[in-house]
Amino acid sequence: MTIQQHLQVPIRHEFGLRIPIDMILSVAISPPQSLMRLTDFIVKTCAIATCFIMSAMATADIVDWPDPKDAPVQVELLTGWRDQTHGQSRHFIGFKLSLKAGWKTYWRSPGELGIAPSIIWTELKNVTAPHMHFPEPRLIDSEKSGLPVVGYSHKVIFPVTFEISEGDALAQIAGIFEFGVCQDICIPQRVEFRADLPASLDLMIDDITAAQSSKIKRIDPVDARLPFSCQFRPFGSDELLLSAVIDTDLTEGEKLAAIPEYPDPDMSFLDLESHLADHGRVEIAARTVHRNGAVRAIDRSKLSIILVTKQGATEYRGCQGTS
Numbered sequence: 408m409t410i411q412q413h414l415q416v417p418i419r420h421e422f423g424l425r426i427p428i429d430m431i432l433s434v435a436i437s438p439p440q441s442l443m444r445l446t447d448f449i450v451k452t453c454a455i456a457t458c459f460i461m462s463a464m465a466t467a468d469i470v471d472w473p474d475p476k477d478a479p480v481q482v483e484l485l486t487g488w489r490d491q492t493h494g495q496s497r498h499f500i501g502f503k504l505s506l507k508a509g510w511k512t513y514w515r516s517p518g519e520l521g522i523a524p525s526i527i528w529t530e531l532k533n534v535t536a537p538h539m540h541f542p543e544p545r546l547i548d549s550e551k552s553g554l555p556v557v558g559y560s561h562k563v564i565f566p567v568t569f570e571i572s573e574g575d576a577l578a579q580i581a582g583i584f585e586f587g588v589c590q591d592i593c594i595p596q597r598v599e600f601r602a603d604l605p606a607s608l609d610l611m612i613d614d615i616t617a618a619q620s621s622k623i624k625r626i627d628p629v630d631a632r633l634p635f636s637c638q639f640r641p642f643g644s645d646e647l648l649l650s651a652v653i654d655t656d657l658t659e660g661e662k663l664a665a666i667p668e669y670p671d672p673d674m675s676f677l678d679l680e681s682h683l684a685d686h687g688r689v690e691i692a693a694r695t696v697h698r699n700g701a702v703r704a705i706d707r708s709k710l711s712i713i714l715v716t717k718q719g720a721t722e723y724r725g726c727q728g729t730s
Contacts, residue, residue, distance in 0.1 A: 480512070480588050481505045482598055485564070485615060489571065489606045496574035498534065498604050501564045501615040502584055510590050513558040514544035516666045516713075519677065521556070522587030522595050524565055530581035530601070534569035537580075541565065542621035546664055546715045549589070556589055557664050557715050564618040569604075578604040623713060623720045635712070637726035639695065639705050647695040647702045649676065651712060653723055655687045665691045666713040669705070673698035689714060 485501040502524075504512055517523045526539060542563060547556045571578060581601040588594050637651035649667060657663065665681035676693040684690055691712060695702050711724040 479507050479510045479590065479594070480596065482584070482596075484600055484602060485612055486602055486604055486608055487615060488609050488611050489574075489604070491571075491574050491606075496571035498569045498571055498578055498608075499566060499612075499615055499619075500569075500580075500602075500604070501566045501612065501618065502598075503562070503564045503614065504559070504586070505562050506560060506588065508561075510588050511547050511549075511556045511558050511560050512563065512586055512588050513556065514715075515541045516557065516668065517587065518557070521558075521589070521593070522585065524584070524586040526567070527583040527585070528580070529583065530579060531569075532579040533572050533576050534578045534580060534604075535572060536570045538568045539565055540568070540619055542618045543623050543720050544715055545719065546662055546717050548662075549591070555662065555664060557666065564614050566615050566619045575606050577606070580604065623722050625722045625724065627724065635723050635726045637707060637710060637728065642694060645696065645701040647705070649691070649693045649695050651691040651726060653689045653691070653712060653714070655689055655714065655721075657683055657687045657689065657714075657716070659683070659685075661716060663689065664715045665689060666715065667691070667693060668711045668713065670709055671697070674702065 483503040487500040490497045513521045515523050544557050584598040586596050634654045639647040642648040667676045675696050679693040682690045708725045713722045
């Protein structure tokens with residue numbers, strides 16, 4: 408199959424690990440902790456879903472499903488374009504997921520047993536500094552379980568940007584794209600890919616640029632005069648208990664998920680609870696743990712809480728201490 412603008416190769420499952428939906432909690436923690444917990448589960452069950460993308464410059468062979476109707480997701484590697492403006496050479500690609508009705512995939516904070524999309528790079532030639540972008544997520548209901556998922560349905564593109572060392576030379580990439588898809592069961596996906604990215608690829612793909620521009624709305628609570636207060640209290644010998652309150656313009660009965668984030672990748676927030684109280688006040692509580700031991704000092708100005716609804720997501724950064 409000759410590809411002019413993008414490379415389209417359906418994934419092929421060799422093994423399937425099916426996780427009951429009631430194991431996928433709507434609480435959110437940092438991706439490393441999530442993957443560590445999920446890895447433990449995978450090791451115990453000794454199964455994983457494996458998929459393949461193979462490419463050679465602008466051509467590829469399609470890997471057919473025995474029955475394509477059984478596939479919950481199709482993956483396309485959009486080989487994108489080379490941008491050599493403003494004295495800098497960059498290349499833009501995208502991973503496009505097309506999901507069957509009722510199936511979802513996760514955002515960067517996927518919950519305690521969800522799977523955040525991630526890329527393990529095994530080859531980077533003439534490219535450096537790969538950066539993966541996560542479009543604005545939505546809160547998606549699960550019809551059978553009733554547990555919401557923070558992520559995407561129907562279609563999503565994860566753009567990736569590279570810096571090019573030699574602007575006119577061929578770039579080559581290879582790696583493993585990992586993500587999860589979820590309906591009443593959740594299935595980890597593992598996609599191996601390899602692609603050549605010649606400088607002649609210069610057709611901008613609107614879907615990639617649209618995904619790049621899809622960003623979370625950010626609010627500075629001080630500038631917006633929206634109170635965002637938090638408190639960290641000792642819990643046991645190694646943990647802290649987070650309690651936070653944000654005044655919002657959300658209306659009564661609106662479903663939401665609250666996701667704390669902190670720049671330390673080894674810090675996680677467990678047993679997360681969020682509640683929309685009267686007058687748009689959101690109350691959040693969680694255990695704060697650290698992979699390497701006890702949680703020490705927390706810089707409240709660097710704490711973010713992302714509130715996700717069916718309409719989109721808003722980040723509140725920097726809380727006022729109450730202790």
